[in-house]
Amino acid sequence: MSDQKITIEFNDKVVRQFLLASVVWGAVGMVVGTLVATQLNYWQANFNLPWLTFGRLRPLHTNAVIFAFVGNMMFAGIYYSTQRLVKARLASDFLSQLHFWGWQLIIVAAAITLPLGFSRGKEYAELIWPINIAVTSIWVVFAVNFFWTLAKRREPSLYVAIWFYIATIITVAMLYIVNHLSIPTSWLHSYPVFGGVQDALVQWWYGHNAVAFFLTTPILGVMYYFLPKAAERPVYSYRLSVIHFWSLVFVYIWAGPHHLLNSALPGWLQNLGMTFSLMLWAPSWGGMLNGLLTLRGAWDKLRTDPVLKFFAAAVTFYGMCTFEGPLLSIKSVNALGHYTDWIIGHVHGGTLGWNGFMAAGMIYWLLPRLWSRPLHSIPLANLHFWLGTVGILLYVGAMWTSGITQGVMLNATTEGGTLLAYPNFLDTLNTIRPMMLMRVIGGLLYLVGWFLLIYNLWKTIATALPVNGTIEVFADEGVTAHEDKITLVGTFLNPPVAFSILGVGFSCAWMFGGDFLSIAGMFGLLLCVVLAYTHFESRGKNWATWYDRLLVNSAPFTILVVIAVAVGGLVQIIPTVLVDRAANVEDRRQLPYTPLELAGRDIFVSEGCYNCHSQMIRTLVPDVLRYGDYSRLGESIYDHPFQWGSKRTGPDLARVGSKYPNIWHLRHMEDPRSISVGSNMPNYPWLFTTPTDVAALPGKIAVQRQLGVPYPAWTDAQIAADFNQQAKTIAEDLQTAGGVIAPDKQIVALIAYLQKLGKYETVAPLTSAAR
């Protein structure tokens, strides 16, 4: 090694930019969150304005806090820590700036399009297709910038934080691209390529793992850097890092179907979702343990250092949520908690507690290091911590109480189990009103805490100078020794990887094989476990040595991560997509929508009705008693996107068709409280004045045909004629009942759609469930 030393200046400018963006978008996202929480309890807060209604603003809230707040925070944390962990400046200043400004542009585009009602109708994937392409491109910019930096690293070995960053970049790209595959019908609208159960499965594979790989793994990486830094203590256990990293990234992907328990999703997928969620508990707690136990010997600092307070609380909330997650994935618990506020409480324990507090801790720690001034006020930061903590506890406590109360009421029966105890949905809604108010108060406290951070930040940096970190390195430092290089073959032909692949292979043979293959798979799995155990006991050193070598080989490491995160999705999604769609319907097949109904459906999606109404009657007695026969696979087979929903702030709509007369819907959409006393649903006056976009229908129907929906080869004129005929019939029926409305208005199309829900044709039942 030469003696010549050079000084590297880190690119901390982009870190400062992302940090400030995160703080600002965090405030925006939380303000919108407080507004939508208020709307749930006070419908007046929807202001009768389309762009301020809950259905449009809730996606804005979720997208803002996930992609804008946590996204920017993650980029700041990753860029700051990676440069130091690999002893190299970010590879490209240009890409860094492109990444930053591109991401902010995407956020602005989202903040404009979502309130305008441009939506794909899938949760956390609402953004329209041109923005999807921008997100993918900027993510590629991020990936190139990151991996290029790794390639130029002077520290050969990859620290555990970097493992988590690699997993994040790879997996988010995979999830995002697959779940956003769509065919455009215009610049602002598209239909997802998957429909019905396929769309449901892909959506929750994405939705669940967005939580995993956008809100969890990058933040775990951030924890592994900033927590030991702030505590000035060594990380508790390296081998725990290894085990919990690999088990976490492998198992997480399989757990998506737990969002669809007791639904029409085939049973084998539900069983995978539940069991893998339980297996996820220990890997998740591995991260919590390594965080909390790193603080051993530093607990006294918690009294004085707000940064460590935030970190310790964040990791505790992480542990709480990752226990609650598997608990909620148990089918019987899920039967109570799903569709209720319990889920909202669960999510906010994670976002407010884990993400928000990790962000706050990281920001308070970074401020004096990125600017030339110590933190303006430590007492204020402490106050922020306590306001935030009390806010979270109020919020989460309220949601637990509310969710369990409503779940119990909705499931309660009387008269020997033959009747619902609370047949009126509104009785259950109005019981939880006080809890909804408590949530607003908890959220407000948390928001006030965040504004304290902004004030503290402003006072710290307003008159300070930006500072860029530097490091002295030897000019030729960090070259991986030749004997440590791992070839492609060596990536796989080594005990840990070979045993893992064999184990997964045998497990799949056991789970999915026929009679003989199942037995062979079980036998092979047992043999594999025994051999692996014996080998590890006798030659465990080889495993450790090999892993040490893997850590200086970033490409083989990345390849193994790709495989680990891909397996679960491949096993679940490929069979579901390849299966003959028309046959995989159980005993019912939905009737395709008429042009008017399709237009109505697009309005339903655009208004975000799915944020409060499910279209999935579960295979549970209380659901069937309340909403009718349970939903079959075939009943949503042509739905692009699926609208099974994830929350019932209002009742399920799967069989609402023909339940009420047209005039009921008209009056209800005009003023829900005139029909349903105590309802918290917004009024939709603009649907009565806005004309339906008939001109777009031929293009939309053409795309639906491409997607396999059996529409006849209609001409544009036939579509318009069919549309007008049905609209006229409905308008006339409304007029008879005393409702005067022009047939071309959106409300007519929406009523047509609602009246179609639950209409099907009977088909011969399939004897063996398609696997």
Add this chain to the structure above:
Amino acid sequence: MTPIPPPEDDTLRHHSFDGIQEFDKRLPNWWLMTLYGAIIFWVGYWAYFQWFHVGLDGPQEVTREMSKIEAARLASAPTTDNASLWKMSRNPVFIEAGRATFNTLCASCHTEKLTGAIGPNLVDQLWIHGGTPTEIYTTLEKGVLAKGMPAWVPVIGAKKSAEAVAYILSFHKEGEPIETQAAWIPQAPK
């Protein structure tokens, strides 16, 4: 960073990253047991439901439960033909039970005297949806949703519904004339 003496005789890994060092503590037993326990549960659960097909899947389970409920309902359901309903309407036990149901659920629209307000008068001989006992019961079964009359049978069950019909019928006589009324003009309750 300043090394603090470790609380136990831990060995630090030789490498440090930007000053961050790592212990290599063994994994806690309870943590390993949690992991292994979950894996064993997966094997058992999968075998129970998917391999040996002992456990019922969702549709099978709910179909079985619903048929039990159906059977219980059929066993306890009162007969709702004209003759039986007239008979119930002369039985004080049924009338009393029906009065209680009526006053809680129906009186807000039909008034406690049954003379009508928001909903129509039920003691005169004018009927909109039919005045035979079976027709009245059907109105309770289907509701008149457009006018705000809910379908009560699915909500309160067949027994309470029949009792309420019996209570209404107790204000009438078998064989009295039934005249058709086109509509009821809602009035504010007095």
